[in-house]
Amino acid sequence: MQRSLLDVAPGGRLPLDDATRAATGQGRPVQLGLDDLGTPLHEVTFVVTDLETTGGSPAGAEITEIGAVKVRGGEVLGEFQTLVNPGVPIPPTITVLTGITNAMVIQAPPITEVLPAFLEFAGLDRGAVFVAHNAGFDAGFLRHATERMGLAWPRPPIVDTVKLARRIVTKDEAPNHKLGTLAALFSTAVTPDHRALHDARATVDVLHALLGRLAPLGVTHLEDLRTAADPVPQRRRRKATMADGLPHTPGVYQFVGPDGTVLYVGTAADLHRRVRSYFTAAEKRARIGEMLDIATGVRTVPCATVLEAQVREIRLIAELDPPYNRRSRRPERRPWLRLTDEPYPRLSVVRRLPARHLGQALGPFTSQRAATEALEAVQEAVAVRRCTTRLPLAPRPTASACALAEMGRCGAPCTGGQDAAAYAAVVAGARATLGADVDHVVAVLHGKIRQLAAQERYEEAATQRDRLHALLAGARRTERLRPLVTTPELVAARRRDAGGWELVLVRHGRLAGTAVTPRGADPMPVVAALRASGEAVPAPEAACGAAPVEETELVAGWLEQPGVRLVHLEEGEVPLACPVRGAARHPLPARG
Template structure:
């Protein structure tokens, strides 16, 4: 028998089996039990057939009987277990930089909703406009609501002793665990069930697993008006979860332990260790699952390779157990590795700085030190390269640098907006060819050549806009630009629209602040433990000094001396700005642009007295709510 004929016969057998499933009494019984009457026959068949194929076969025709189905679904499911279905709304994606704006939980016991709670929370900061559009929660709605330190204890008491259930549970759980620990010194480690993971296991034919798609697939009412509010999302998740528990009963999952185990993704056969590797596998298995930096050494204690990862063990394991040819070729270069060192770090910045320094020392190439993403916007009023340009690296050449940007498209848009409003010379390297072609002249005019003396005022005005110092309605800017363009420029209406768009992009890309090389900052971030702190002193964009200490015992005298020496002593020059220091400055600049703060930052403007700096610094160390904030002095 040919292989083609065998495949055809197998497909025919599978089709017959599926028709038998659809026509069986058990299929209709389950459909009614899951309350899937609102969806059509075809959708119900597609939804339930994978479930029936997973059920242990029973009877001569390979189908579970109606009696067996009724037996499995009879009685309440885990009647002694209470599930708390939780949803939260936040100002962004990660604590502590982003805060909670709403907490909601729906309690489910024996397949029924038995209680619920919903609390609006004042995040203590402005809610971004894109979050307002998504959730409908405005600053006015939370202005008179309790802060998280007041609202969180009661909410945690409400869900205490329950199994934690959420859709994409890691997000909600991470926020609650972080703030429970940092604000309340309280451990929150419940058993966790994720409806997203359960959907992947129970509904393999479903293309999308977001809350709206699942609600529609299961025939639940889904209202756009109330979605993305915590209570309505928790209620929808609860109804999905109740149906999922019924499906799990049919699979014989009759305990909480079996349910927790079932939600884990099915893993294929793990790849073998690469040939020639002499590293003891036990050393890999002993690595932490934390965020941090790892170093690979050979038998002579020479650093072969270094890197960073959110899960150190997984990252190192993937290097020595390659999953594809490219990874296999790289593994051949690691044959000499004999041991691994790992350093767990709680801060994204501390990890990036440590990794950068480790990569410089490794014998294998770890990158070219160019900034990730789109690079910098460079403003220069003189020298060999006057004008506005894109660069991928920071330099100490008297120009001003803004960024780094996350994407080249952002730089292209910004250059277009600048050159549409300002008659300035521009430069774009080969990597920005598309932007150079558009060249900010889309719908605009080629800039006239001005006397060198007139460019200074234009650059000063542009810096004012980029740094957020000039309002959009400033008529002086409009008059200056209209005069500079002369008769060759855009019409007054177009010019005003160009200026407005430039202001909009500056706000959208969060550029409002000093250029990179003008920054004077004190950054305090968590270290290897929850109590350890790394303190970085940044002067003129470069790292001038760093110190580590315990949060409960800050070296007050040393910190005060460094503040006075670095920021008030005019003769202090700090470290020489060699290329490595500039690369390191890019690490700090990239971190600030990506909004990945785990501690807090003091932004020093002018000659702030040391006593005031120390008061703010020590106050922020004692206040858990200071985490994720920038304090301007």
């Protein structure tokens, strides 16, 4: 059994288990095996290929010759060469260039016979890497031929020696990057002469020479080579060795600066692959590029499951506040929409909501703007007062009605135009909406949008659409999180692809522990241990106060996966269910 329990103190500090100590330098480091480093280039099978054709485009030309050399670790494993009957005359200019005549190919097999034999030899569907000089040309002809024959192109990794040469062979060394020029520069054993096998043999020597130059730059594994031609600064590419030794497991990684300061925290399903990707052209964010130039190392915390890694990331970011993570500085103060406590309540956006009011509020919203738009949406459909003055139960003699009362959009309880009982009936509609019964508001806003669109008042219609979006998004989040944060405890299980079970313990919306059981083992003893040793989470005083909202949403997403089963449940005041007539059944309009 593999277990990883999140016994996290209220301040968000993570326990220093063995994995954490090793990853953060606190304790004896662990030496990982060579299998964790990726695929070394000396273990990669390269199929170096060259084609001769009747023209420059697969749409209007045919293959006349295929030559290929299969190599691994500098050793030739096999060669493939054959002329191909193109079925069309070979242009004189092509004959002059290649020396291949119509007479030479008249008895040659057609591509329909040659291509299956080549694909079997190459093993491109079995992990081999396709290599060619100007690989787009050769791969394009082969892919076009397979499609015409109704075969499946295996979509192998492709390495283009032209692109590699452009990165590391300077103009001072060679005037261009043609195969003949590079062959002369690197003194290949075979001189290319526009015959397929000869050119493939020359390309093998060019490839090995280029790999020799790339090795000191940190290109030692297949994962490096596939992006070696990308426009990544060499100073950054050299740092790809930071990923060496990282395991291929879920976890959290931290890029650290020269003084040990944590610059950035991230999560990964595969720590090794994710960290290495930062040093390729796949990483295009200027801000992260700046961080990588400063970083001097990587710390990791391997985790049992992806969910645990994601939760650890959220908690570490909240604790460490890394300068290069773009996240809310105060996620615990997300806005809510609720009614005020006074004789004539009004809608209000608040930053803190007591847990006892969770059933009478919408949220939390992602921003103050979203909460305000939701408030305006409710006000469009429910005539609650909008003034911010606290009104007494009996109106003041000097009170005067506002413009909204004159327009018929407010009952004017401030002047006695609406008594407490009549206003309470209006407020009842707002309370229903805050309880996530949004049908009335949705119907009113849809009607307004249609009316404004018919009058070609499109900007006003867009405003109403955005208000509807904000309301529905907030109501959906309320329906999704309210059952979780009021549930004292639940244990859920999901069958793993590798066999066994992934177990999750959740208390008041907070991940209190995780465990993984092996294939064939009885999971119930692990469930019992998980419940006994998981983090104790008391009922929070604030709504969604046991965990950051992002964490509870991650847990909710995990529980909603197909195949997840509830193993144990201590149900709270809100049933762990999605209401049939809830906000989620209304389509969420796209914002402009």
